[in-house]
Amino acid sequence: MRWTAPPLVCREAVELVSDFLEGSLPRRERRRLERHLAACDACDAYLEQMRAVIAASGRVTADDLDPDVLEGLVTLFHQYQQES
């Protein structure tokens, strides 16, 4: 008879969510998590929170560049062009 892993509890499920979203969970673990999520609204909400955090991270824009830094780099660029 094939050994089946016991169902996950919530405390275990939350530790798998990031790897699940990365697509890096082994197939058996992924299925265990999917079974748990299908039956657990709270862990499904946790997954949604994590998805929202990752999506919002992707919308964080780079810090505005200090104009002095940019000016200094453009000066270096011109110096190099004159040398070469």
Add this chain to the structure above:
Amino acid sequence: MEDAELLDRLLGGDETAFTELVRRYHSTLVRVARYYVGTEVLAEDVAQDTWVAVVRGLERFERRSSFKTWLLRICANRARTTAVREHRTIPADPSPAVATVASRRFDEGGMWVDPPVPFTESVEFRSDSGALVTAVRAAISSLGEPQRSVVTLRDVEGLSSDDVASLLGLSVGNVRVILHRGRARVRDIVESSTKGNEQ
């Protein structure tokens, strides 16, 4: 405009192409450098040296990797050299197994007693998705290393886990563990801020 097109223009001596690339990537360079070196000032120096090296070496860039990858590798190599010179210890690899959600939120059987609520249902984020971005940005800034660099490079900059691992000198497995903990911490901080506002 794609990086490749900007590179073509840069090779022709176009200054605006250079400033556009600097605008796109300078803060990422500083982030990578800061992981290795001790201060923001040193990280800024490493990033600026990287641009000089890029302009000097541009004609030798064979485009077998993306410009972004090439640029970040130059920066990481320079930052490592600087870190060795200043005898700096790089942030340690993760310690094994720590719970990322407070144990008081679960009962003895490991089920939620204080379950999370989707951010889309919280008052401050429901009507203003920009507020969530602001909260996430602040939470990422408050992370310690190596979580801050890993989360920034993977989730903010969108680099692959393989690229993050190679730039920060970590194994892909460790990147996954650090990313998991960093994301969980960001989620926790953002969630706490919504609960604080409800009271």
